[in-house]
Amino acid sequence: MSDPVPASRRRRFLDIRKPISRRQAVISAIGIWAVFFGIWAGASIGGMVNELLVPAPQKVLVTLYELFAERGFASDVLISILRVLVAFLAASLVAIPLGIMMGSFPAIEGIVNPFVSAWRYLPAPSFIPVLLMWFGTGEAPKLALLFIGVVFFLITLVMDHTRNVRHELVETALTLGASRWVTVRSVIMPAVLPDVVVAMRQMLAVTWTYLVIAEIVASTTGIGAMMMRARRFLHTDEIMAGIIVIGALGLLFDMLFARLHRQLFPYLGEKRR
Amino acid sequence: MNDVILKLTDVSKSFDLGGGRALEAISRVNLEVRRNEICVILGPSGCGKSTVLRMIAGLETPTSGSLVLEGRSIEGPGRDRGMVFQAYTSFDWLSVRRNVEFGMRINGVPSAERRDRADHFIKLVGLAKFADVYPTQLSGGMRQRVAIARTLANDPELLLMDEPFGALDAETRWHMQELLVEIAETANTTIVMVTHDIEEAIFLADKIVFMSRHPGRVKTEIVPVFKNGKRIAEKEKVIELDGYSEMERQIMRLMREEGTKD
Numbered sequence: 001m002s003d004p005v006p007a008s009r010r011r012r013f014l015d016i017r018k019p020i021s022r023r024q025a026v027i028s029a030i031g032i033w034a035v036f037f038g039i040w041a042g043a044s045i046g047g048m049v050n051e052l053l054v055p056a057p058q059k060v061l062v063t064l065y066e067l068f069a070e071r072g073f074a075s076d077v078l079i080s081i082l083r084v085l086v087a088f089l090a091a092s093l094v095a096i097p098l099g100i101m102m103g104s105f106p107a108i109e110g111i112v113n114p115f116v117s118a119w120r121y122l123p124a125p126s127f128i129p130v131l132l133m134w135f136g137t138g139e140a141p142k143l144a145l146l147f148i149g150v151v152f153f154l155i156t157l158v159m160d161h162t163r164n165v166r167h168e169l170v171e172t173a174l175t176l177g178a179s180r181w182v183t184v185r186s187v188i189m190p191a192v193l194p195d196v197v198v199a200m201r202q203m204l205a206v207t208w209t210y211l212v213i214a215e216i217v218a219s220t221t222g223i224g225a226m227m228m229r230a231r232r233f234l235h236t237d238e239i240m241a242g243i244i245v246i247g248a249l250g251l252l253f254d255m256l257f258a259r260l261h262r263q264l265f266p267y268l269g270e271k272r273r
Numbered sequence: 274m275n276d277v278i279l280k281l282t283d284v285s286k287s288f289d290l291g292g293g294r295a296l297e298a299i300s301r302v303n304l305e306v307r308r309n310e311i312c313v314i315l316g317p318s319g320c321g322k323s324t325v326l327r328m329i330a331g332l333e334t335p336t337s338g339s340l341v342l343e344g345r346s347i348e349g350p351g352r353d354r355g356m357v358f359q360a361y362t363s364f365d366w367l368s369v370r371r372n373v374e375f376g377m378r379i380n381g382v383p384s385a386e387r388r389d390r391a392d393h394f395i396k397l398v399g400l401a402k403f404a405d406v407y408p409t410q411l412s413g414g415m416r417q418r419v420a421i422a423r424t425l426a427n428d429p430e431l432l433l434m435d436e437p438f439g440a441l442d443a444e445t446r447w448h449m450q451e452l453l454v455e456i457a458e459t460a461n462t463t464i465v466m467v468t469h470d471i472e473e474a475i476f477l478a479d480k481i482v483f484m485s486r487h488p489g490r491v492k493t494e495i496v497p498v499f500k501n502g503k504r505i506a507e508k509e510k511v512i513e514l515d516g517y518s519e520m521e522r523q524i525m526r527l528m529r530e531e532g533t534k535d
Binding site for chain 1: 330331332350351352354355356358360362364365366367375376379380407408409410420423424427433
């Protein structure tokens, strides 16, 4: 007869920093959402909440279907996605080269950083009134808000990551005969690129936040505008459907970025230690 | 064979501590390195041996004195003085082969020649089987071999090494030391290496430059004459030689004197 496994060797539910199995991860993820929807459904079926303010989850799902199938919600979603992508792309095109130059050359950081760090502390939505006055009510003020909201943070993140590229890599390039520009292009840029993609992933989530602000305040199209219209008619189910769509889109973009990171940087996944 | 290719004359280096105070890190260092020589700079920590090496690389500028390589004054970093650091410096986004080709690529060596030279040096450091993998998949010793191959393939006049094996475990370290002796023989390389490891210095060096500290200056030069001017690629054979232990004791006493100085 074998000895029973001693208690200390058995797997416990709470083990410090022991990775869990894929199975447990999936069950946990589904579980937490099941509990969330369970409480929500229970509360509305049991009549514990005002149905006008908190519609049942099944009602929200039906509304979501109707929005897409019958009321052309897809075009609102599409225009919101386009606003995020265009503004984010523009911010990236400015922030990434600038951040890399600032992180590589202290002289450039000395000029640009005092300007950028001041702007970072100004809340982007405070520019809405003036953006509306400057750009009218078209796409421009919305794109400008998203751009302002993201670009200064992205510059700072890229600059910090660039500064953290190990100095030995730069000096190695120099002693191999690289000029300053070759060092920036062939060593600093590829070395910082994985961190830049991570920073973009973080800032894309922030872009979505500003999108909703822009569309709620000053728009007749897009997901945020739909939600503001629904509020006027007390259609809580439509508001919640909008929230679900934004959440789903955010998750989708995040997964795309994670995948992009794995595809672009295969060498990072196979570290020996 | 005997010509001096690197000459340091009265090289001093002070660091500004602010408030008008300065720390003299290096004081009037004189040093000569001959072609194909392995010159090891040895000394206690804080003696400024790395600073001397970095000035030879052109990564630091001396406060006074002159550094001359093959008749030309050293003004900044360049491909004629390739450096291998203690920290891993492999470019993780490039395969081993592309790492080794890096210096040649930025210096415009034609691709066919690049490939041949890369193959040659990858083989020389024993990584032929790993030419197409990423450095992140390699062990620490292998990553240092990539760095050595990359530097040599770029055909420098001088191979500079700043405690290159300091981060490796003991076994890997002596394998790498033996490999370096082989490489120096095969590739006819002139090497200036910094270390604080006495055994490593005696095993590798044709000439040891011993530095003292506060401020850093050359205290004495030691030639391991007991090796009879030969390079022996097996470490235990060097340790067995008459004269090895005596030299090790002599250097340890020097180290101790320096260590109790402050």
